Amino acid sequence: MNKSVFNHFIPTRLIFGQGTLTKLGKEKLPGKKALIVITAGQSMKKFGYLERVTRLLSSNGADAVVFDKILPNPIRSHVMEAAALCKKEGCDFIVGLGGGSAIDSAKSIAVMARNDGDYWDYIFGGTGKEKLTTGGALPVIAIPTTAGTGTEADPWTVITHEERNEKIGFGNDYTFPVLSIVDPELMVSVPPSLTAYQGFDAFFHAAEGYIANVSSPVSDVYALKSISLLSKYLPRAVKEGNDMEARTQVALASMLSGMVESTSSCTSEHSLEHAMSAHYPALPHGAGLIILSKAYFSAFTDVCCDRFMSMAEAMTGRKSTKASEFTDALVSMQKACHVDDLKMSDWKIQPSDLSGFVTNARETMGGLFQVDPRQLGDDELLNIYRLSYK
Numbered sequence: 001m002n003k004s005v006f007n008h009f010i011p012t013r014l015i016f017g018q019g020t021l022t023k024l025g026k027e028k029l030p031g032k033k034a035l036i037v038i039t040a041g042q043s044m045k046k047f048g049y050l051e052r053v054t055r056l057l058s059s060n061g062a063d064a065v066v067f068d069k070i071l072p073n074p075i076r077s078h079v080m081e082a083a084a085l086c087k088k089e090g091c092d093f094i095v096g097l098g099g100g101s102a103i104d105s106a107k108s109i110a111v112m113a114r115n116d117g118d119y120w121d122y123i124f125g126g127t128g129k130e131k132l133t134t135g136g137a138l139p140v141i142a143i144p145t146t147a148g149t150g151t152e153a154d155p156w157t158v159i160t161h162e163e164r165n166e167k168i169g170f171g172n173d174y175t176f177p178v179l180s181i182v183d184p185e186l187m188v189s190v191p192p193s194l195t196a197y198q199g200f201d202a203f204f205h206a207a208e209g210y211i212a213n214v215s216s217p218v219s220d221v222y223a224l225k226s227i228s229l230l231s232k233y234l235p236r237a238v239k240e241g242n243d244m245e246a247r248t249q250v251a252l253a254s255m256l257s258g259m260v261e262s263t264s265s266c267t268s269e270h271s272l273e274h275a276m277s278a279h280y281p282a283l284p285h286g287a288g289l290i291i292l293s294k295a296y297f298s299a300f301t302d303v304c305c306d307r308f309m310s311m312a313e314a315m316t317g318r319k320s321t322k323a324s325e326f327t328d329a330l331v332s333m334q335k336a337c338h339v340d341d342l343k344m345s346d347w348k349i350q351p352s353d354l355s356g357f358v359t360n361a362r363e364t365m366g367g368l369f370q371v372d373p374r375q376l377g378d379d380e381l382l383n384i385y386r387l388s389y390k
Contacts, residue, residue, distance in 0.1 A: 010259060012142075012177045013179045020183045024053065024060065030141070031139060034062055034091060034095045035066075035109065036054065039068070057095070062093075069081070091113070092139075093138055095141045107157040110174075141177060141179045142177040143181050148198025148201040153255050182252075192239070195250075199250055203333075209222075210264070216264060224310065229256075231329070231333055233246040234337060267369075268376065273288040276288045279356075279360070290339050293330060295384045295388045301323035308320075308326040312328075355382055
């Protein structure tokens, strides 16, 4: 592929920095009544984030309705329920407040507020019907309170069809947020383990995007900077949640990884993990990626030597001479963040599940296999799962 030919489109206004949430009260809003989408947990209310957002919207002339049922691995039925509430209440824009699950859900709800039928009618992969979203989507404002998915800077949303165990990504030009406010001060409440899981999700967005066969000179810049920042600052953020320099740099890295997602692509590591958490939704996405990562990336050292060395140099600041130095640095980073001994069995996954995961990954997120640096056979995929299993 000619890497000098690429398409760059990130239409989101990004406002970044400590204390920038207040900008919500001054920026031009895309409507007069918001559906605020948050998770079923208590953190958005406990830490006052929901009250602050509601107050800022009000001061800026907008009313708000709250949908507060989103799960850590969001599901199709909640998208449909929230879209019905949005239509009933006459909301004309959506605010996703929280982690990737809330913001992803906001994007999907925005689609279904403008299109008929069922959300799975528009999904590509699995049992999706691959219809076009001819109605577009309502405008979305993203306000992340975690640093991991980078969904504030890309069009992608991942939803699970809970009855079919299909966890599939979706997105198009309509699902970019129109405005994203990334305020690291909202992230200090995230506990250490989730800080690590989310930070590694961002890391793998960048690393996968860097080795993907659709990467570009622009995505490479975003990816290497994200990898460098996360390597340096994620262990600090995990160790001390109130370290604002670390929180700010991790938030920046996460946002950059979203820009990688907009200009390159994830690879099949995400397909493999989605198969796991589709069947075991208690498994945090970032934890699943960590579990798979060493075996997964080791499968490509023979075809991505230069890229692996560049990532190793971004992580260590030292000249690299062999591809394995990247996986060595990755393991060291996981140890520094205390996530080097995660086990699939901790989430009740059984060895007998692994072959089914291969099939699920192919059927639901098969497109990502096409952007891998080389094509992996099913036997290789099963071996990645087996090597990762503890």
